[in-house]
Ligand SMILES: Cc1ncc(C[n+]2csc(CCOP(=O)(O)OP(=O)(O)O)c2C)c(N)n1
C-alpha cells in the first residue's frame with residue numbers, strides 16, 4: 108500500500124468530502140495560501156477557491172459560532188482552530204452552543220460540524236501551545252471526540268466526522284503530522300466509535316490514545332523481548348467509546364494500562380479507569396496503571412518537557428509494574 | 435507635549451540597536467541549532483517599542499505578545515536573562531520554562547508576553563485598574579498586533595478600560611499581516627485607530643518607522659493616562675522585515691514583495707540620520723554604541739551557553755506557591 112503523511116491524509120479527506128458534498132467548506136486562520144500552520148490544508152485553496160476555503164480573522168469564538176450558524180442552515184463546515192490551546196477562547200461557543208442546541212431546542216436543529224485542532228507537546232512550544240485538553244470536550248454531552256493516531260485512521264475518521272450529523276471535535280497531534288503510514292488509494296471511511304487493536308497480546312492491555320499509540324507499540328516491542336506480551340488498543344474515538352473492544356481485551360489479559368499525553372488528574376484515562384472498574388472489575392488481576400503527563404503546565408525547556416511528557420520507557424515500566432516484574 | 439531631548443533620542447537609538455542586534459544574534463544561534471522552540475522576530479518594528487517605552491519608568495507596566503523581544507528590551511530587561519531564557523537555561527528570566535514566547539519580569543513592570551493573541555489586552559486594563567485603585571501615577575501599556583484587534587479580548591479589554599477611565603495605553607503594531615493574512619482580508623477598515631471612536635477614546639495613527647513620531651504620540655497618550663484622562667488607542671503603521679516566525683519565508687502571501695520597500699524605511703538609520711542632523715550623534719559615539727552592544731551580546735551568549743539547564747526537580751516547582 109502507498110504511504111503518505113498524516114497531514115496529507117487529512118488534506119485528502121477534506122478534498123474528497125468537498126468534492127462529494129457541496130455543503131462542505133473549511134474555515135480557519137491561515138488555511139488559504141499558507142496551507143494551515145502545519146500544512147494540513149495545503150493545496151485546497153487552489154482546488155476549491157476562497158469561498159470554500161475561508162481564511163478567517165483571528166477570532167476563534169466567531170469561527171466556531173459561524174460554523175455552527177452555517178450548520179444550522181444546512182452546511183457542513185469544518186472549522187480549523189489550529190492549537191487546541193486556542194479552543195479555550197472558543198469554549199463558550201463549543202460548550203454552551205454547539206454541544207447544546209440539538210437537545211436544548213428539542214432535537215430539530217442541524218449540527219453537522221467538525222472542529223479540528225492540534226494538541227500535544229514535544230517541540231518546546233511551551234505552556235500555551237502544547238496542551239492536551241481533549242478530556243474537556245469528552246466531559247460535555249453533545250460532543251463527539253475523535254483522536255486518530257495514524258494517517259489511515261485520520262483520513263477515514265475525518266471523512267466520517269464530516270458526514271456525521273453531530274458536532275465532532277477532531278484532535279490531531281502535532282508530532283504526527285509528518286509521520287508516514289499506509290493509506291488505501293480508494294474511498295473508505297472508519298466509523299466513529301470503533302476502537303482498533305493495533306497489536307495483539309495476552310499479558311496486559313495497553314489502551315493508548317494519539318501520540319501514545321506509537322510509543323506504546325514501541326514499548327510492546329521491547330517488552331516482547333522480555334517475554335511480556337502486550338495488546339495495544341487504540342480507542343480512536345474517545346466518545347462515543349468502543350467499550351466492547353477495549354473491555355474484551357481487558358477480560359482477556361486481566362491487566363490494564365492507560366496511556367495518554369494529557370495530565371493524569373481528570374484526564375480521559377480517569378474515565379477509562381472508572382469504566383474498567385465498573386464493568387471489568389472481576390477480571391482485573393492487578394491495580395490498573397495510568398501513564399500520563401506530569402501535572403504541570405508544559406515547560407519550554409526540552410529537558411523538562413521530556414520529563415513532563417510520558418515516554419515509551421514510562422509505558423514499558425508501567426507494564427512491568429502491572430505484570431509484577433520489578434526492575 | 436513631550437519634546438524630544440538629546441538624552442531620550444539617544445536612548446531610543448541605542449535601544450533600537452539593542453533590539454536589532456539581540457534578535458540578529460538570536461536568529462544566528464537559532465539557525466545554528468542552539469535554540470529550541472520558535473522565534474517571531476520583531477526586526478523592523480523597533481521604533482514602536484523604543485518610542486513608547488522611552489516614556490516609561492520601571493514601575494509602569496506593559497503586556498506583550500508572541501513578538502515580544504523588542505518590548506522586553508525596551509522595558510529594561512537585560513540580555514543575559516533573555517538569552518539564557520531562549521537557551522532554556524535555569525538562569526533565564528523564566529528559569530527556562532517560558533522561552534521566546536513568554537519572556538517576562540514582573541519586577542521590571544514586564545507583566546508577560548502572551549502566546550494567545552489578544553491575551554495581554556484585558557490584563558493591561560486590569561493592571562491599570564490596580565494602579566488606579568492604589569492611587570498610583572503609573573500607566574499600563576499593552577502592545578498587540580493588527581490581527582489581535584479582531585479577537586474578543588481586544589473589544590472587551592479596551593471597552594472596560596475606557597468605561598472606567600483607566601490609566602492604560604493600547605498600542606497596536608499594525609504590520610499589515612496577521613501571520614499570513616493581509617489586513618485587507620482580515621478586516622474591512624484601513625485604520626485601526628478608527629475603532630477608538632467606538633470606545634469613546636482618542637485614536638491616533640503614527641508612522642511606526644519613525645521613532646521620533648512614535649515618541650511624540652506616545653508621550654501625549656501616556657501623559658493623558660497619568661493625568662487621569664483615560665486610555666488612548668495608538669495605531670503604529672509598521673512592518674516586520676522577517677517572516678511571521680523564523681522559517682516562514684513570507685513568500686506564500688506577498689510579504690516578500692512588500693519587504694524591499696519597507697526595508698528602505700528602516701527605522702534605525704532613519705533615527706540615526708535625525709540624530710546626526712541635530713549633531714546629537716557623532717560617528718565615534720555611534721561606533722561606541724555598536725561596540726558596547728556587541729560586547730554585551732557576546733557576553734550574554736557566553737553566559738547562556740555556560741548556564742545550566744533546569745534541574746529535573748524544577749519541573750514540579752512554581753506550579754503553586756508551595757508544592758502540593
Ligand atoms: C487566540 C490565538 N489564535 C491564533 C494564534 C496563532 N497566531 C499566533 S501569532 C498570529 C498572528 C498575529 O497577528 P498580529 O496580531 O497582527 O501580530 P503580528 O504577528 O503581526 O505581530 C496568529 C494567528 C494565537 N497565538 N492565539
Ligand SMILES: [Mg+2]
Pocket residue numbers: 579580581607608609610611612613
Ligand atoms: Mg500583524
